[in-house]
Amino acid sequence: MSDKPILFNSKRERVDVDALIDSCRSDxxxxxxxxxxxxxxxxxxxxxxxxxxxxxxxxxxxxxxxxGHWAEKVNEISVIRFGESVRRQIGSVVKTLxxxxxxxxxxxxxLRKVRAADLKPGMILRSGEKVYW
Amino acid sequence: xxxxxxxxxxxxxxxxxxxxxxxxxxHNKTLRIETASSPEVASFVGPPKKEIDVITAxxxxxPDVKVLISCKEYRQSKAEPADVQEWAAVVRTMNKYxxxxxxxxxxxxxxxxxxxxxxxxxxxNLGVIPPLKGKPLKFPAHTCDQMFERVLTACQKRLHFPHxxxxxxxxxxxxxxxxxxxxxxxxxxxxxxxxxxxxxGKGWLSSFPELVRTFTNQAIQNIETTSVGVYLSxxxxxxxxxxxxxxxxxxxxxxxxxxxxxxxxxxxxxxEPCSLxxxxxxxxxxxxxxxxxxxxxxxxGLSDDLMLAIEPGRIQVYRTRNPIDQNLL
Numbered sequence: 181m182s183d184k185p186i187l188f189n190s191k192r193e194r195v196d197v198d199a200l201i202d203s204c205r206s207d208x209x210x211x212x213x214x215x216x217x218x219x220x221x222x223x224x225x226x227x228x229x230x231x232x233x234x235x236x237x238x239x240x241x242x243x244x245x246x247x248g249h250w251a252e253k254v255n256e257i258s259v260i261r262f263g264e265s266v267r268r269q270i271g272s273v274v275k276t277l278x279x280x281x282x283x284x285x286x287x288x289x290x291l292r293k294v295r296a297a298d299l300k301p302g303m304i305l306r307s308g309e310k311v312y313w
Numbered sequence: 314x315x316x317x318x319x320x321x322x323x324x325x326x327x328x329x330x331x332x333x334x335x336x337x338x339x340h341n342k343t344l345r346i347e348t349a350s351s352p353e354v355a356s357f358v359g360p361p362k363k364e365i366d367v368i369t370a371x372x373x374x375x376p377d378v379k380v381l382i383s384c385k386e387y388r389q390s391k392a393e394p395a396d397v398q399e400w401a402a403v404v405r406t407m408n409k410y411x412x413x414x415x416x417x418x419x420x421x422x423x424x425x426x427x428x429x430x431x432x433x434x435x436x437x438n439l440g441v442i443p444p445l446k447g448k449p450l451k452f453p454a455h456t457c458d459q460m461f462e463r464v465l466t467a468c469q470k471r472l473h474f475p476h477x478x479x480x481x482x483x484x485x486x487x488x489x490x491x492x493x494x495x496x497x498x499x500x501x502x503x504x505x506x507x508x509x510x511x512x513x514g515k516g517w518l519s520s521f522p523e524l525v526r527t528f529t530n531q532a533i534q535n536i537e538t539t540s541v542g543v544y545l546s547x548x549x550x551x552x553x554x555x556x557x558x559x560x561x562x563x564x565x566x567x568x569x570x571x572x573x574x575x576x577x578x579x580x581x582x583x584x585e586p587c588s589l590x591x592x593x594x595x596x597x598x599x600x601x602x603x604x605x606x607x608x609x610x611x612x613x614g615l616s617d618d619l620m621l622a623i624e625p626g627r628i629q630v631y632r633t634r635n636p637i638d639q640n641l642l
Contacts, residue, residue: 208470209470212466213466216499216517218495222470222471224474225474258495261495261499261519262501263498293447294447295447
């Protein structure tokens, strides 16, 4: 996860990212990195989830219905200090992605990785969702 | 202690810094499997073994986990799939016949990796430094060193929590990737902005976007000028300092260096003389709505349609409402 993601707990209650990071600071081992490059915090055992509309995190299946979302377990939160973001409509969702985040797309009968900045309209993600712009 | 090359020396020193005595380097080490009682490892020359140069990083709190590090320093060429496959075979064999110790594999090749390396690294769960990012990138050696130190430090901390999943491909590859991917942006920013922006306290390199994120919606509280530079304080306990051509910003530690000294103060776009108090009366309490950096001159767009420009030795304020002639200060 990167750049202030939308997070919630297993009760589907919204989690404040800044408050979560502050609370994690009480255990220095959770702060995997905090330097010039950015901050990486381990939250894998804290019951934290993010919404993914890009498909099931394991099977790649699309969300169960047009308004549905998969809950994706979050292991680490990264706050990157340098880096550009891009906005793309993927399936029914407009997302802000780190320009160098990596997504898997279908390329014939194989999968190929592309950087978010290189996503082109018409590409089909592994989840089956189409990139519109 | 002798090292085969500079990369190996630097890598070992970093491993020692992070892991202490649990960091080892061995040349022409004959790597043997720990459990040699299975029929498939019986041969006329005994159980499988391989001579390798390896840096092993262990962790005091998790003695049953080690990172096997391979340093590839080629003069011109990048590491190739054969390099990754070789290390994959070593790590895989060590894990397969180890009753207790579990091994992660990591390959460092400052010249980079050819594109064919990625699927081998992901499928065998090997971390690679620098990261493979799908476009030609060359990182300087010291950046690769920083990446390695960041990964090893994070690994040491990560092992305090459940970590069995990291041994499943491509979890460790991804772990290393996520810890190293952002160096591209950091180095790009350093190239673009040089020493222009620094975060106070930590001394970290910064960027124009980070400065804008920091000050947007914060209100100016005071302006002071000294023989060293121009000091602005903001709400949120923030400070902005122009020291020569460098901009330092961040949490306000209250330090103001040098003795009080006047700077040229001007109003309106044409630069008519005015006093610092005149400028303060206008801008104190106004919030930052935008910003622009023109190399030497830095401008804050403020609420009330004001623009506050700061240069070394000069401060200017003007109103951005049209028509200009009817909105002079």
